[in-house]
Amino acid sequence: MGEELLVIGRTALVLFVALVLQVGLVNDMGIVGVHPELLLAVGVGSGIAWGAFRGAVVGFCAGLLADLFLAGRFGVVGLSWALAAFAAGLISENLARANRRVDAVLIAGGSGLGMLLYASIATLFGQNYLADDNLLRTIGIVALTSAILSPAILPLCRWTGAADEMLRPSR
Amino acid sequence: MRPPGPNRKRYRRVLLLITLLAVTFVTIDATGGGAFDPVRNLASDVTDPASGALGWVTSPFRNTWAGVTGYEDLENENQALREELDEIKGNDILETNAQEQLSRLNDQLNIRFTEGVETEVARAASGPRNNFEDNRMGIDKGTDSGLEVGMPVVTKAGLIGRLERVSAASSVVQLITDPEFVIGVRVGDTQHVGIGHGSGWSKPFIVERVEVNTDIEPGNVVLTSGFSRSIMPALLPVGTITEIVTDSASNTLILKVALSAELERLDVVQVMKWTPPE
Numbered sequence: 001m002g003e004e005l006l007v008i009g010r011t012a013l014v015l016f017v018a019l020v021l022q023v024g025l026v027n028d029m030g031i032v033g034v035h036p037e038l039l040l041a042v043g044v045g046s047g048i049a050w051g052a053f054r055g056a057v058v059g060f061c062a063g064l065l066a067d068l069f070l071a072g073r074f075g076v077v078g079l080s081w082a083l084a085a086f087a088a089g090l091i092s093e094n095l096a097r098a099n100r101r102v103d104a105v106l107i108a109g110g111s112g113l114g115m116l117l118y119a120s121i122a123t124l125f126g127q128n129y130l131a132d133d134n135l136l137r138t139i140g141i142v143a144l145t146s147a148i149l150s151p152a153i154l155p156l157c158r159w160t161g162a163a164d165e166m167l168r169p170s171r
Numbered sequence: 172m173r174p175p176g177p178n179r180k181r182y183r184r185v186l187l188l189i190t191l192l193a194v195t196f197v198t199i200d201a202t203g204g205g206a207f208d209p210v211r212n213l214a215s216d217v218t219d220p221a222s223g224a225l226g227w228v229t230s231p232f233r234n235t236w237a238g239v240t241g242y243e244d245l246e247n248e249n250q251a252l253r254e255e256l257d258e259i260k261g262n263d264i265l266e267t268n269a270q271e272q273l274s275r276l277n278d279q280l281n282i283r284f285t286e287g288v289e290t291e292v293a294r295a296a297s298g299p300r301n302n303f304e305d306n307r308m309g310i311d312k313g314t315d316s317g318l319e320v321g322m323p324v325v326t327k328a329g330l331i332g333r334l335e336r337v338s339a340a341s342s343v344v345q346l347i348t349d350p351e352f353v354i355g356v357r358v359g360d361t362q363h364v365g366i367g368h369g370s371g372w373s374k375p376f377i378v379e380r381v382e383v384n385t386d387i388e389p390g391n392v393v394l395t396s397g398f399s400r401s402i403m404p405a406l407l408p409v410g411t412i413t414e415i416v417t418d419s420a421s422n423t424l425i426l427k428v429a430l431s432a433e434l435e436r437l438d439v440v441q442v443m444k445w446t447p448p449e
Contacts, residue, residue: 024222027300028233031240034302053185060189068214071305071335071343074207075196082189119303125197129303138302
């Protein structure tokens, strides 16, 4: 029980720090108008470090936090990012060997998928993000920035959990 | 390689639970009662101090970043301004007419559109921004300054939106470019009215259901109608008509309107402390 509380507390702390950084700093640091999505990267990173189950849960929480600050139906980002983090976690679980490069590719893929799912699900609920002229550019830049930030984000995601659950601790 | 049996069950369960939760949230939110507004406002209140302090500390860094990454934008903006200047020179007469018309309307209808209504000056704030176009902006004033949901937000040039969410020290403005921003409008000093809505960033404001009429022509000014139960007060400038299309199916006019306010360069705005009548 104590261990679980520790994991929840650490995860909440990482998500809160990511949220504050996102709102207070990263939102203003766009590349051609597209900024990194720290919360999405944390969700996907949790999936890579701890597997699909935790990826889905942390991705969902990260998405709901983002939902609090965005226009549109509450829950759309949560669902999208949960699915993306779950997928990244599932792939990570099935990888026999991995290294930092593979992690970077996974986090990039998961983040890109998260944005694509977000655009798709939001479109289902009336916000036509799939028709956004910059859709591909947005997905590409978010994926790229997540990959660049992965050396900082993945250790934080690993720090949140109990060591005996880690998928591939020795790296 | 598939996960072993127990994991698959666990995965199915968590995915099902998350999907159900998300769909429930979306459904509750879609009812339009603002069920999540208190939570959203609380989240803003909790993060505002920390993100504000972080924003202040990192402002030199962010400004440098903006200078480096925005160089191309600046060049484009310069180019656009040059083209705009050429266009103004070339269309001197047309422009003068539009300005004169607006000025005349101001005199005739005594439009000092914020006159008589208390206003609050606010600045565009760093804050939540979607990577996709969501036609929202943050401002640095909220309930502490007496702001409420629904209040019109204007610049000197005209209407730019309305307050959609208001927390203690910040608010979110739904911009006039949002397709869900729908208001009643009238054309200049005529009695012709229609329903106007945004159509996206850098796209014209669209006015529909205007009776076919020969009085209306490009260059006419469009203002808020201010009918009873309207979400906007009357006579706020929206823009000028650039194109008129006849919708043969409904035998009405569709007007394309260039917004009078420049949304690309918003810095300081005014919130009119006006709320729609109950």
